[in-house]
Amino acid sequence: MFDVQAGAHASPMPVPAPLIAVAHGSRDPRSARAVAAAVDGIRAARPDLDIRLCFLDLSAPSVDQAIDAIAAEGHSSAVVVPLLLGSAFHARVDLPALLAAGRRRHPGLDLVQADVLGDDPRLVSAVRDRIAQTGTALGDPEVGVVLAAVGSSSEAANELTMRIGPRLLAGTAWAGVEVCFATTGPGLPQAVSALRARGARSIVIAPWFLAPGLLTDRIGRSAEDCAPQSRHADVIGAHPLLAEVALDRYAAGVGRLAAARVELSA
Template sequence: MAPLIAVAHGSRDPRSARVVTAAVAAIRARRPDLDVRVCFLDLNAPSVDQVIDAVATEGHSTAVVVPLLLGSAFHARVDLPGVLAAARARHPQLAIVQSNVLGHDHRLVDAVRDRIVAIGVAADDTRTGVVLAAVGSSDLRANDRTRALAAVLAGDTRWAETTVCFVTSTEPNVGQAISLLRSRGVERIVIAPWFLAPGRLTDRLEAAALQAAPDVVFSETIGAHPLVADVALDRYDTAVVAAARTRLSA
């Protein structure tokens, strides 16, 4: 069975690596028969190269790389494929398959909703408005897909309103999103991070939100929620099937 190589972004913030490691441990627990390894694109060890080199040295013929990324932006479309192309050149005997990112899977939106409920916000609380806070992208279509998640997050709740903000230069920023909800009479505002793990950007988000409205509250990042393991394993299984079909048709 091909190893699953889970690739995270990496961060100087030690909280990020701890959360990613916990999420990968949950994947292992779900599939104890599967060889699951974790690595990082930048700033943390082990690197993608180190893990792939180890897998090749151990004699595996195939490895499936699952990007633990919520968006299909530069890291998924350019950075990681470049790293994997170099690894294939080093190890021509190892078939390296890149799966789709975790992406905008609705199960991850369910995980965000669970994080909100976990801080004491009932699904039928009509006083509450939620701001889903994401990184933002230079790709306008990617931002539109993120905006569409607001309605998914609202789901079967009775929350007053759910909207989206972006932590980078993309608008609306968190202050603008809070102002929008206030203008519509929302009494209680929750900032819900559309992030796998905490780090510099979530700290920036929190500081900006508190400056705009000191009474806002925050839910946790998605983290090691069980649904992350479900999505990651689905990405792995789909990639394995696709690779098998490619070999049969070659």
């Protein structure tokens, strides 16, 4: 039987560390709305978690504001999950600097930066789902897909993005997948030309973006010129697989928090 006295004195369950989801930010309000919807999906998957959304730039609240709010509410730790598809300057320089400043402001607050979402296979599957939602059959050999990404000043980062193309093509009968970039080459016209040379008669443009914004609009305008009959898949957005990946990054961050505490107590 339940021991009322023992139950009354049982230790309360520990409160999970909050998850601070950090997005890029944009001047385009559609971007913040799409990211907020994606974070709502993470909350729905883990209603027990305190999940905060903040932005690196151009949108509010800021990372500093999120950290200060967490500290003001008495939390002793938090896991920061970058909602970023690449490990470039923002993930390697900007965000660590913001977290270091947060630790200086709040010495009792443990902040762990989790890995970026990156090119996780589940996000590649999410893009494939978005393509299918346009009415594109996975078994159609006349389909050519352009995977449109931001692009980076780092050739190594762009090369990693280029490798997503064959992974997106796997399991389909499409004529091919070509990767293009909004801010560097190759651009959309080159990708479309390459697909047509491989026999593609139907072009689908799939964004390797979490949210719409000025760059996805730029890609759309380019498509009006070089592929006016193309179909356009949605951004990854609030796809359920994004929530899975973000929560896995959070779980790994919690593990690092626990390991650091054990090391300090040893």
